[in-house]
Amino acid sequence: MTANPPSTSAVTIPGVRIENDVVYGSGRVGYGTPQERMRPLLLNVYLPEGQPVSGPRPALILSHGGAYHRGSKDTDEFEQDGSQNTPMPEYCKRFAARGYVCFSVGYRLTQELPGPQALPIKRDRERVARGRIDYVRELLCLPRASDQELLEGTEAVFQDVAQAFRFVHANAA
Secondary structure, three states, X not given: OOOOOOOOOEEEEOOEEEEEEEEEEEEEEOOOOOOOEEEEEEEEEEEEOOOOOOOOOOEEEEEOOOOOOOOOOOOOOOEEOOEEOOOHHHHHHHHHHOOOEEEEEOOOOXXXXXXXXXXXXXXXXXXXXXXXXXXXXXXXXXXXXXXXXXXXXXXHHHHHHHHHHHHHHHOOO
């Protein structure tokens, strides 16, 4: 894996520099459709500024929730059942202001149809936990997904986040 240069869309806030849309890998979307293609996988980097550095800094690699169907590495605010979520950038900014280098990972969502992975992760492929996933799909006005679509989507997320960890590790210096 080769490192990509930092994005030019950096934003500065007091004590934290943000590098948006850094490519950490690629993943297939639109599996089995005429729109099937590879798309870049992106993360945002939150770097502490103005603090003395005497050695390596701790890093946090964070990914949003959303039952594999909702959320973003960027600000994605929504209310659900009377509660407001905290967008991932808020966590990253707070930790970066305390000296951590933070990474907000974007990953492929199930409805992007990522398709099967080269090495399946889930051993028991007959049982798929659906409760939260079906609830979120209903909130998003998405049709019920097949077990195969859910397996492929969740395994793609695992692969994407693993790619992000490898990228951060390979480029830690």
